[in-house]
Amino acid sequence: MNTTCGCKSKFNAAFMKNLEWYLHHVYGDYKKELFSKLGKNVLEIGAGTGTNLPYYKEGTNLTVIEPSKDMLSYFLKKADKYPLNIRVKEGFAENLPFEDNSFDGVVSTLVLCSVQSPVKVVEEIRRVLKPGGVFIFIEHIKAPKEGLISKTQDILYKGWKWLFEGCDLKRETGKLIKAFFPQSEIKTVRFNSPFIPVNYHIIGYAVKTD
Numbered sequence: 001m002n003t004t005c006g007c008k009s010k011f012n013a014a015f016m017k018n019l020e021w022y023l024h025h026v027y028g029d030y031k032k033e034l035f036s037k038l039g040k041n042v043l044e045i046g047a048g049t050g051t052n053l054p055y056y057k058e059g060t061n062l063t064v065i066e067p068s069k070d071m072l073s074y075f076l077k078k079a080d081k082y083p084l085n086i087r088v089k090e091g092f093a094e095n096l097p098f099e100d101n102s103f104d105g106v107v108s109t110l111v112l113c114s115v116q117s118p119v120k121v122v123e124e125i126r127r128v129l130k131p132g133g134v135f136i137f138i139e140h141i142k143a144p145k146e147g148l149i150s151k152t153q154d155i156l157y158k159g160w161k162w163l164f165e166g167c168d169l170k171r172e173t174g175k176l177i178k179a180f181f182p183q184s185e186i187k188t189v190r191f192n193s194p195f196i197p198v199n200y201h202i203i204g205y206a207v208k209t210d
Contacts, residue, residue: 008165013070017049024051026191027109027138030203031055034136037205039104043128045093045121046111049074058083063103065089065096093121101130109138112173114166122180129208135181136205140198141188142170153197160197174202181206 035055047064048071062084106125115121143149153169174186186204
């Protein structure tokens with residue numbers, strides 16, 4: 001998230017915490033498959049309230065980076081419940097404080113919509129991945145033109161972005177990932193949920209080839 005304090009940050013942290021049951025319901029099977037591709041040393045950007053913790057392999061060395069203190073407070077309350085080696089850093093994904101080729105895998109779920117510079121973030125993800133490392137992602141995207149969801153995104157765009165701290169309803173994140181990771185497997189999925197503006201998602205993984 002772009003804002004790390006204030007009423008909106010507290011609202012968003014509480015909102016995501018209370019939404020965890022729904023996120024497990026909608027994404028759970030996809031995450032089980034994607035997270036099985038991860039190696040031992042993993043970075044998660046925008047770890048939020050810790051929704052992804054149940055999906056990591058036992059013994060994973062997990063580094064998380066998250067700019068919101070309110071999100072991290074929820075994350076830390078549950079982190080000890082899982083058999084993982086966790087280190088937590090507060091910061092932004094546009095400037096990852098790690099050396100090149102540091103991780104076997106990087107995870108991004110519902111993050112690239114709200115970062116200030118998605119290009120810089122994906123560039124940083126590629127930098128810190130080892131050759132052969134895997135980037136896994138689940139992100140909502142811009143809906144196809146002329147449909148109801150696209151029109152809804154247009155109407156709600158400004159208010160949604162303000163309330164959800166920079167969340168952009170109309171990013172074409174799949175194209176961005178393909179530009180940095182030509183070896184990508186990306187599936188576009190439309191969910192039938194009450195959250196109409198974010199019903200279109202990309203789900204997949206990319207491999208750093210050099």
